[in-house]
Amino acid sequence: EAGVAQSPRYKIIEKRQSVAFWCNPISGHATLYWYQQILGQGPKLLIQFQNNGVVDDSQLPKDRFSAERLKGVDSTLKIQPAKLEDSAVYLCASSLEAGTLGAYEQYFGPGTRLTVT
Amino acid sequence: GQNIDQPTEMTATEGAIVQINCTYQTSGFNGLFWYQQHAGEAPTFLSYNVLDGLEEKGRFSSFLSRSKGYSYLLLKELQMKDSASYLCAVRDNPGGSGGGADGLTFGKGTHLIIQP
Numbered sequence: 001e002a003g004v005a006q007s008p009r010y011k012i013i014e015k016r017q018s019v020a021f022w023c024n025p026i027s028g029h030a031t032l033y034w035y036q037q038i039l040g041q042g043p044k045l046l047i048q049f050q051n052n053g054v055v056d057d058s059q060l061p062k063d064r065f066s067a068e069r070l071k072g073v074d075s076t077l078k079i080q081p082a083k084l085e086d087s088a089v090y091l092c093a094s095s096l097e098a099g100t101l102g103a104y105e106q107y108f109g110p111g112t113r114l115t116v117t
Numbered sequence: 118g119q120n121i122d123q124p125t126e127m128t129a130t131e132g133a134i135v136q137i138n139c140t141y142q143t144s145g146f147n148g149l150f151w152y153q154q155h156a157g158e159a160p161t162f163l164s165y166n167v168l169d170g171l172e173e174k175g176r177f178s179s180f181l182s183r184s185k186g187y188s189y190l191l192l193k194e195l196q197m198k199d200s201a202s203y204l205c206a207v208r209d210n211p212g213g214s215g216g217g218a219d220g221l222t223f224g225k226g227t228h229l230i231i232q233p
Contacts, residue, residue: 004159033220042121042204042223043160056218091159104148104167104208106221108159 004109018080025094121224139205152204202226
């Protein structure tokens, strides 16, 4: 079974530039999450999708971050404009639809390491 | 608010046993998770506790006490490959068939160093 795919793996941009990350979840996983992991800290949830709808975006800095999952499969996370403090690893995770047996387990992708200079 | 505490770093010897503690204070509770994360890699799932007690899975065991807001991860017969960060995480919402929020709140992680 293929895992969660993310691209690019690394990205370096200057502050005030924009950047986009892509995630392809495990086939059949209805729920998709984006997490931000700053060096030395645990992942922090940014947004959760169930199919193509947003379930929770309470911690997403909406003035500069946006995310979409138009067809309920792939997702993109965008930052515009980037700030120095956005330097982090952006992790995508997926799980089965809530209420399904085994839905508690989230499977993480390899992440995109963003450096803002 | 959410608060999850775990030690920043621990050192143990190959072949020995180590216990990593986690305490939490969250607005709700619907399960506690442990993840392993090697440097530069994605977190991988280790265990899930929703009821009090001990869950054993091979060399790894996880314990939960909901009344005390406390969990630990026990690693036995330590191997060099167990050197990694161990993340404690709480799910404070149940999700449910209606598709409610069930994202995880993570602690900062415990960096475990295994020495020969």
